[in-house]
Each structure stands twice: as structure tokens, then as C-alpha cells.
Amino acid sequence: KEMGDGTFSKFKSAIDAVHCAVKIQEEAINNELPIRISVHLGDVMDDGVDVIGTGVNIASRINSLAKTGSIVISEDVWRQVRNQADLDATSMGQKEIKGFHQAVEVFELTFSPDGSVTKKVKVTETVTITDEDGKKVQAETAKKEFIKKVAVFPFDYDGDDNSLDYLKYGFPFGCCVSLLQDPLVELEFPNKMELQGESFINELRxxxxxxxxxxxxxxxxxxxxxxxxxxxxxxxxxxxDNDKQITSRVYSTKNGKLVNESIINGEDIFQLIDEFSIQIRKDLGIPHSHIDEIENLSFSEIITDSENAYKNFINGSLTMEYNNDYAKSFNFFQEAIQIDPTFSLGNFSLSWCCFLSNNEDYSKEGIKAMNGALNHIYKLPPRLSFLIKKYNYMWYRGEPDKAEKVIQMWIRQFPDSITPLRHLADIFQSQQKFIEAIKIYKDILEKNSEEFNFYLNLTDCYLILEDYDTAQKYAELYLDKCPTEGASYKVLGTIYSKKGDYEAAKDYYEQALILESGNSNYMVFIGKAELALGNFSEAKNQLEEALTFCKTNQDYATVYNAFYTFYNVRGEINQSIKFSDKSVHQEEKYMNPIDTVLSRIMGLMNYVLIGESDTALTKLKDEKLKLVHPWNLLAGFGEIVIGGIVGDKVILQSGIKSVEEFLKIKDFGWLRRLPKFGLGLYYFIEKKYDDAIYNFEEGMKDDAQGKDAGIPWLLKCYYHKKDFEGGIKIAHDYLKHTPMATRILLELVKFYIAINERDKAKEKLTKLLNIWENADEEYIYFQEAKKLWKELNTVKEPA
Structure with missing residues (x-):
């Protein structure tokens, strides 16, 4: 029958109706008159003259939801046709229908632009992978063009029942874990450990x-x-009442428009997670046929069937992330796995809490928990199981090669996913394999040119390799893609500072600050540029202003650490110690207990610089006792530094032995330089300068921080070898990009005196003493500089 400018037709089967709709649309498109078509299945009354009823009304109402040239069908129709090999559709979500008592899910029929029916889209393919034990396993991998990446934010809850507060984080976290079963979904959630959302956390912070x-x-x-x-x-x-009402909203990042809003009521939180994880996939436009076919176990099957265990798990995660309270987190996680020993993810989180807790009793529990996680890992979605295996090999067992094999498996199962590639690059960087990491980052950008952040990763790698021109090329690519982000200008400022052009660096840092006014970190970079330019008052003022803009513990630690550097350069070591302590005090609020102790150990060198080596050794002994095995072996780094400065071979050898023993237990690539540095110091004391130079150079490879510590000692070796010209060249090359390197200036003065270039020696020493105008009298290098000044200005009587 005719209905205004449209028509209504009835059919004996839903399949016939849909095929007819496609043919009509095909003809309409071919004649350049595309129309809107809707199909519904329902009861109608036909009196021979007219056709009426609810079925007619719904078909008419959903027609307005169709775009010109498209066909929409109701859920009832989709149930009848979804098993047809030549029919597919995408959910448009639940829609309120005027005059109808409940929402109706509406689908858009998938067909080609020419009007022909598209056969069901195969969005995954089966691959065979080999696990770390050499066994072959079949798995489903997603095709790149169908992958959807989603950022999930914590939900709002302001009810009176505080026991439900955990759901603000726990409900969306649960949806994310459930969605990980679908290879078409990539996720970002502010959870550092289980969902690897550190970038998300940093953006929020x-x-x-x-x-x-x-x-x-x-x-x-x-x-x-x-x-x-x-x-x-x-x-x-x-x-x-007794029900939880959950409302979720899905937005398009591209235009900020609401895609769909869903409201579901229920008492069982796990069932609500299951329902929402299905609804979210529909909202993302994932083909309904894929949703029907892909494995989708209930949340209670893959995580835990105990809401109390899950609540303890979430509270443990929140306490560790935001309160940095490992003892309280341990209790929450332990309670969770006592309720449900098969809770694999809970076991994993407990093991990680124990690993970082610096508690001997917890360490034993951590090993049991990791075994519990691995014993029940079959419950988890593949991506979480790969993550747990990686952490087991990389951190617990200290076997990075096996961790790399796990990630290679992950890549084979999810070849178009960025996440496993990022993990592989992280492993390469931690093992100092920067060329291999660069190749991975380039592969990522080849797969997805929109992943602009990896330009910054490439920049970091090239900076470490001191290839500043290539680093600048990638930084400029990032700036071109992200011109409104402060990070675009900050990274270019860093490159120019490495090149030694601090005026240009400061200009870029200031542009970053214009874009993100009130960013204390950018103020710190400006302050450091002023320090390098010799503008000491401006540098100090900038750092003091940065303090007033700090928002987080991390911000305060960064600014205090910058003050530590400022006073260290100025020779005011007592002030430097004060700010080092302040920085560590802030770090204690967010850093794990092991790293906090190691951070304190790294600051002990300052006591030696003011002649208090006994104080440094006493404090080092106290800090070492705070560390459990094997982390206590890393206190050897403190022994290496202190022993080197005071020239004590026994302390040095103890430090070298401790670090080497640690590396046998856990092969952490970034620590391999420490024994080399220690050996360099040992051979220097032994006056075996060629051996010392070899070890210093090996220890400084691809390590900017290592160079800051190693170059002064390298220059001492050249001085004692009487290779003055070679030493002068090294010093000048270093000062080009680090003009306030006071230890280098001091060694350069000695070289000039040795070759009788007294005017140049005076020039450099004058600059040095201007930097140290308020230096502590007990500062050992200041005392050395004053002796040199006296020597240079003493007029010798002729014989």
C-alpha cells in the first residue's frame, strides 16, 4: 500500500523481504534515486483494504533511522536472517520507538555501493603459532581494517553506599577485560599494570x-x-532499590558526537559487565555476525565468580596505584585469592605487588602467586596471558630472551596490533638494543601512520645514539602531525639542548609552555636551559616559579631534582643534598619501595664531595640493609661511586662483585655498564690507564648518563698518560653541548697548565670559579680549583 511518498509491502518470510529490499535499493541507486528502506517482523491485520497493526507502526518508525541509500532492519528480522551466508548487518544500538513500550535494537544491512548484497565479512583469520615451549597452537587474529581502538574512562558514582565506590574503576575495568576476548578491540584504560595504561594515567595526571x-x-x-x-x-x-543502573555513552573521537547511550539495570555486576561488553561492540560498529561467532565467555568464567574477590582485587589495584601503599595492597590482593585461588589476574597482581614491595615475607608469597597466575592462565584472554608470561620471564626470572619469545608469539597472533610491538621495543631498549628498537618503531608506523607518539620513541632512541639530525627529523614529523601539543615543542627543545644550542632550546620550551600554561615540567626545562646559558638568577627564579605550579607528587619530585642539579653545578653541595632528600621524599609517595631506596643511594655521592665519606658509607650500609635479596646487591653501585672518589680499592671491588652477582640472577641490560664503570675506576687507582680507558668507554656506550659520570674520569686517565691534546679534544667536544660541566672545566684547566697554556687555563678557571662563586668551602673540587688558581697567580722569583 502507499504511505505518503512511500510504500508498504508485506512478505511471507523475513528472508524474502530483505532480499527484495536489496533489489529495490539496487535499482534505486542505479537510477540515482537512492531511498530509505526499513524491514520489521511483526503481527499485522489485513482487512483486504488496509494493513494495520504494531508491526506496521514499528516498520514505519525505524524507517526514519535509515540514511538515504541504506536499509535498516529490526532485531526480530535480524534473528531470522543472520544465519544466511549472503547477509550481514551492523548494530545501530537500542532505539526508543514512539508509541512502543520498550526500546528496539536496530541494524543497518551491509551491502555494496552498487546495491548488491555483501557476503558476511570475515573479520578474523586462523593462524598457527608456536608457544615458548615449542608447541603449535591455533588462534584467531584480527584483520587490521576492522580493529577499533577505544579509550575507556572511569565511571561516575555519587551514591550513599560507599561499598560500591570501587565500581567507578571496577566496572569499566571489567568491561575492558571482557572486551579483550575480542581481537577486533584495542583498549586504553588508566591502569598501569594489568592493562598497561601508563600513557593514559600520565595524560590524566x-x-x-x-x-x-x-x-x-x-x-x-x-x-x-x-x-x-x-x-x-x-x-x-x-x-x-537493590538494582544497579549503569549508563554508558560511546563517543566518536573524530567529531565528538554521541554514538550511542545505553542504560541497563541489574543486581549482578558480572552479568552487567557481560551485557555491556556486548553492547559496546555493537556501538563500535563491529559486525553482528562476528559478535555471534567469536568466543565470549562470561566475566565470571575468565576472572572470578566472586564479587567480593573482585572488589578486593580492584581496591588493591587502586591502593597500589594511587596511595603507593604496598602493605595495604598486599592484604587486598591476598584476600582476593584466598576467596578464589583460581583468580589468575588476582594472583598476578599479588605477585607484582610482592615483587616491588621490598619485603622478604612478601617475596615468598609473590613466587607462590606467580605460580598461581600461571597455573590458571588458561582462563584469561590471550593478550593478558601473554602479558603475564612476559613479566614472569622479564622480571621474576630475569630471562629477557624468553620474554622476547613470548612477545613474538603475541605478534603472530595479533599481527596488526600495536601493543605487542610496543612491548618488544621496550624489551630491546631495556637491553640496550636501540637499533632493533628503532626497527620496531618504524614497523609500527608502517602499520599505522596515525600512531604519531612513536615518532617520539624514535627521537628518544636516536638521541641516545647521539644521532641528533635524525632525532630532529622525527621530532619535526611529530610537530607537523601534532602542532597543538606542548610535547611537540618540548622534544625539539631537548634535541637543541643536546646539540648545545640552549637559546633555541629555551625558545622551544617556552612555546611548549604557551600551549600548556602552568606546566611545571616545561618550566623546569626552561630553568635548565637558563642554567646552561649561565643565567643563574633566571634559572633559580624559573625553578621557584615551577614549584608554585606543581599539581602532583611527581611534579614536586621533578622540580626538587632540578634544584638538586642547580646547586650541584653551583658547588653548593649542602643545598644539593637538601633538595635530593626533598625529591626522594616526594618519590616515596608514588615510587615503589625498591626504587626509592636505590634513589637515596644514588644521592649519597654528595656526602663524599664535601669530605664526609664516612657518613656516605654509614648511610649506604643502612640503605643496603633495607633492601631484600637480590636487590641489596644493587647497593654495590653506591660502593662503586664512593670507592672510586675516595680511591678505596676494597670498597670498589665489593661493589663490582655485588653488581655482577645481581646480573647473574637478573640479566637487566641497562645495568651491564656498572661493572665496566667500576673496573675503569679500579684500573685508574692501579694506574693502568689504558685498561681504565677501555672500561670507561665500554661503560659509556649508548648511555648519556654514563657519559656524564665517565668523561671526567676518562680525562683524568688522559692527563696521567700525558695525552694532553687528546684530553683537550674530548673536553672541548663535551663542553660544546654541556657548557656547565664543571668537572670537565676543572680537568681542562689542568691540561692547559700541563702544556703551559696559562692564559687559557686562567680563562677556564675564571669561568669555573664564577660558577662556583657561592660554593661550599668543603667541596673537594672547589678546594682543588682554588689551589690551581693560587698556582696560576703565584709569580715565581727568577733563579
């Missing part, structure tokens, strides 16, 4: 919303864009 609560919609869109997500999701939780 930078914006002043550390816990991700109450983030304004425009900022959510901005963060999702910076994380290169196609969509972002957030929602709210309400308690209505």
Missing part, C-alpha cells in the same frame, strides 16, 4: 585529573585523540 574522575567532555575527547583512539567511553552508576 598532566591535566590535573589523576584518578580520571570528573573529566570534562572536551578533555576526554582530547585525551582520546592523543591516545589515537577511534572512540571513547564513559558512564555513570546509580543504585535504585
Amino acid at each position: 598532566k591535566a590535573g585529573y589523576e584518578r580520571g574522575e570528573g573529566v570534562p567532555l572536551p578533555l576526554k575527547k582530547k585525551i582520546a585523540k592523543e591516545l589515537h583512539c577511534d572512540f571513547f567511553i564513559f558512564g555513570s552508576i546509580k543504585l535504585i
